[in-house]
Amino acid sequence: MENFLLDRKIATEKDLKFAGYRKYFGKEIDVYYNAQVCKHVAACLKGLPVVFDTEKKPWIQVDNADSINDVIRVVNTCPTGALKYVVHDQDEG
Ligand code: SF4
Numbered sequence: 001m002e003n004f005l006l007d008r009k010i011a012t013e014k015d016l017k018f019a020g021y022r023k024y025f026g027k028e029i030d031v032y033y034n035a036q037v038c039k040h041v042a043a044c045l046k047g048l049p050v051v052f053d054t055e056k057k058p059w060i061q062v063d064n065a066d067s068i069n070d071v072i073r074v075v076n077t078c079p080t081g082a083l084k085y086v087v088h089d090q091d092e093g
Contacts (some may be wrong), residue, residue, distance in 0.1 A: 003018055006019060006081075006084070010092065013058075013086060013087070014034075016034075016066070016084060018031050019034065020035075020036050020037075021033060021034045021084060022034070022035075024058055024060040024061075024062055025062065026062030026063050026065075026071070027034055027062075027088075028068050028070040028086065028087065028088055029062060029071055029072070029085055029086065030062065030085065030086045031051075031060050031062050031071060031075060031083060031084070031085050032083065032084040032085065032086070033060060033082060033083055034081075034082050035082070036084040037080050037081055038080060038082035039079070039080050039082075041078075043074070043077045043078055043079060044075075044077070044078055045082060045090075047073070047074035047077055048065065048070055048073075048074040050064040050065065051064050051065050051070075051071060051074070052074070058081045068087060071073045071085060072085060072087075074093055
Protein backbone atom coordinates (compact mmCIF):
# COMPACT_ATOMS: atom_id res chain seq x y z
CA MET A 1 0.00 0.00 0.00
CA GLU A 2 1.24 3.48 -0.76
CA ASN A 3 1.06 6.11 1.87
CA PHE A 4 -0.46 9.50 1.35
CA LEU A 5 -0.33 12.77 3.20
CA LEU A 6 -2.95 14.58 5.19
CA ASP A 7 -1.87 17.85 6.75
CA ARG A 8 1.69 16.90 5.75
CA LYS A 9 1.59 13.71 7.81
CA ILE A 10 1.24 10.18 6.55
CA ALA A 11 -2.41 9.37 7.00
CA THR A 12 -4.21 6.08 7.35
CA GLU A 13 -7.48 5.23 5.67
CA LYS A 14 -9.08 5.73 9.08
CA ASP A 15 -7.60 9.25 9.29
CA LEU A 16 -8.95 10.11 5.85
CA LYS A 17 -12.43 8.87 6.66
CA PHE A 18 -12.35 10.78 9.95
CA ALA A 19 -11.32 13.91 8.00
CA GLY A 20 -14.39 13.57 5.79
CA TYR A 21 -12.96 11.72 2.80
CA ARG A 22 -15.23 9.29 1.00
CA LYS A 23 -13.76 6.16 -0.49
CA TYR A 24 -14.26 5.16 -4.15
CA PHE A 25 -13.21 1.58 -4.63
CA GLY A 26 -11.12 0.23 -7.47
CA LYS A 27 -9.61 -3.18 -8.15
CA GLU A 28 -6.03 -1.98 -7.77
CA ILE A 29 -6.36 1.50 -6.34
CA ASP A 30 -8.91 3.37 -4.23
CA VAL A 31 -9.55 7.08 -4.58
CA TYR A 32 -10.68 9.26 -1.68
CA TYR A 33 -12.55 12.53 -2.09
CA ASN A 34 -13.45 15.28 0.33
CA ALA A 35 -16.18 17.64 -0.90
CA GLN A 36 -15.39 20.12 1.88
CA VAL A 37 -11.86 20.56 0.53
CA CYS A 38 -12.70 20.58 -3.21
CA LYS A 39 -12.71 24.00 -4.87
CA HIS A 40 -14.14 22.71 -8.16
CA VAL A 41 -11.09 23.65 -10.17
CA ALA A 42 -11.93 20.67 -12.40
CA ALA A 43 -8.36 19.48 -12.93
CA CYS A 44 -9.63 15.95 -12.31
CA LEU A 45 -12.54 16.29 -14.76
CA LYS A 46 -10.27 17.61 -17.50
CA GLY A 47 -7.37 15.32 -16.68
CA LEU A 48 -9.17 11.97 -16.73
CA PRO A 49 -12.84 12.28 -17.72
CA VAL A 50 -13.33 8.50 -18.00
CA VAL A 51 -12.81 8.31 -14.24
CA PHE A 52 -13.94 11.72 -12.98
CA ASP A 53 -17.34 12.58 -14.42
CA THR A 54 -19.96 14.50 -12.46
CA GLU A 55 -22.65 13.26 -14.87
CA LYS A 56 -22.18 9.71 -13.59
CA LYS A 57 -22.96 8.03 -10.29
CA PRO A 58 -20.69 7.50 -8.55
CA TRP A 59 -18.86 10.42 -10.09
CA ILE A 60 -15.49 8.70 -9.56
CA GLN A 61 -15.24 5.37 -11.42
CA VAL A 62 -11.73 4.24 -10.70
CA ASP A 63 -11.68 1.10 -12.82
CA ASN A 64 -12.48 3.01 -16.01
CA ALA A 65 -8.84 4.08 -16.14
CA ASP A 66 -6.48 2.24 -18.51
CA SER A 67 -3.80 2.32 -15.85
CA ILE A 68 -3.58 3.17 -12.17
CA ASN A 69 -0.71 5.46 -13.16
CA ASP A 70 -3.27 7.68 -14.89
CA VAL A 71 -5.32 7.81 -11.69
CA ILE A 72 -2.25 8.65 -9.62
CA ARG A 73 -1.14 11.32 -12.08
CA VAL A 74 -4.49 13.09 -12.02
CA VAL A 75 -5.02 12.79 -8.26
CA ASN A 76 -1.64 14.43 -7.86
CA THR A 77 -2.79 17.37 -10.00
CA CYS A 78 -5.65 18.18 -7.62
CA PRO A 79 -4.61 21.58 -6.28
CA THR A 80 -6.52 21.39 -3.02
CA GLY A 81 -5.80 17.93 -1.65
CA ALA A 82 -9.44 16.95 -2.06
CA LEU A 83 -8.33 13.78 -3.82
CA LYS A 84 -6.12 11.07 -2.32
CA TYR A 85 -5.38 7.53 -3.35
CA VAL A 86 -4.26 4.22 -1.92
CA VAL A 87 -2.73 1.51 -4.08
CA HIS A 88 -3.69 -1.95 -2.87
CA ASP A 89 -1.01 -4.31 -1.59
CA GLN A 90 0.02 -6.83 -4.25
CA ASP A 91 -0.49 -9.69 -1.80
CA GLU A 92 -3.87 -8.44 -0.60
CA GLY A 93 -6.69 -10.98 -0.85
S1 SF4 B 1 -9.11 18.57 -9.07
FE1 SF4 B 1 -9.48 18.51 -6.86
S2 SF4 B 1 -10.24 20.56 -6.36
FE2 SF4 B 1 -10.43 20.29 -8.58
S3 SF4 B 1 -12.53 19.54 -8.91
FE3 SF4 B 1 -11.19 17.75 -8.77
S4 SF4 B 1 -11.27 17.18 -6.62
FE4 SF4 B 1 -12.03 19.27 -6.73
